[in-house]
Structure formats: C-alpha cells, structure tokens
Amino acid sequence: MERNAWTYIRQRQVYDGQCKWAGLSNMHGLRHRYAQTRYEVLAGWAAPKAGGPRANQLDPFQRQSDRLARQEISRELGHERIAVTTVYLGN
Numbered sequence: 709m710e711r712n713a714w715t716y717i718r719q720r721q722v723y724d725g726q727c728k729w730a731g732l733s734n735m736h737g738l739r740h741r742y743a744q745t746r747y748e749v750l751a752g753w754a755a756p757k758a759g760g761p762r763a764n765q766l767d768p769f770q771r772q773s774d775r776l777a778r779q780e781i782s783r784e785l786g787h788e789r790i791a792v793t794t795v796y797l798g799n
Contacts, residue, residue, distance in 0.1 A: 743781050743796035750777035756798030763799055 727735050740757075747755040751773050754760030766774055778793040785796070 739785060740796050743785060743793065746781050746784065747777050747797050750780055755796075757796070758798075760798075 723735075727733065744755045744758045748758070748760075751770075753770075756762050761770075763771070763774065775790070778790045778797065781796070782788070782790050782793050785792075787793075
C-alpha cells in the first residue's frame with residue numbers, strides 16, 4: 709500500500725509542478741465542478757452545493773437516484789466510498 713501512496717504523492721507533485729509552470733492554480737476545484745455537473749446529469753437536478761435540494765427534501769424515488777448518482781461519481785473520481793462525494797456535492 710505504501711508503494712501506491714508514494715505513486716499518488718509523486719503524481720500529485722508532478723501535476724502540481726506542471727500546473728504552477730503553466731500559471732494555473734486551485735485545479736482541485738475542477739473535480740468539484742465535474743462532480744456537480746455529472747450529478748445533475750445523472751440525478752436530474754442540481755447537487756446541494758450547487759443550489760439543489762438537500763437529502764432531507766428528497767422523496768424515496770429521488771433518494772434512490774441520489775444514491776446511484778453518488779455511487780457512479782465516486783467510482784469516476786477514483787474513490788471507493790460514496791461518503792466522499794459529500795465533499796464535492798453536499799448533503
């Protein structure tokens with residue numbers, strides 16, 4: 709596992725260095741925007757952080773759509789846990 713962690717750390721260092729060289733900053737925000745845009749496509753409404761309804765405002769059918777959208781986005785972003793999508797999408 710340490711080898712994978714080092715690979716990720718090294719990849720981030722290279723990526724951050726290339727972004728800095730190109731005059732770009734705060735690139736992680738692109739992941740947030742991607743997740744929110746993708747959520748709207750998959751769920752059919754805006755994510756909570758983008759002005760959409762919060763989880764307690766969803767009916768049972770919408771909650772199922774929300775869960776499926778979050779599972780897909782989690783996979784697309786390279787995560788294993790659906791809970792991490794709260795950072796990008798809100799709750």
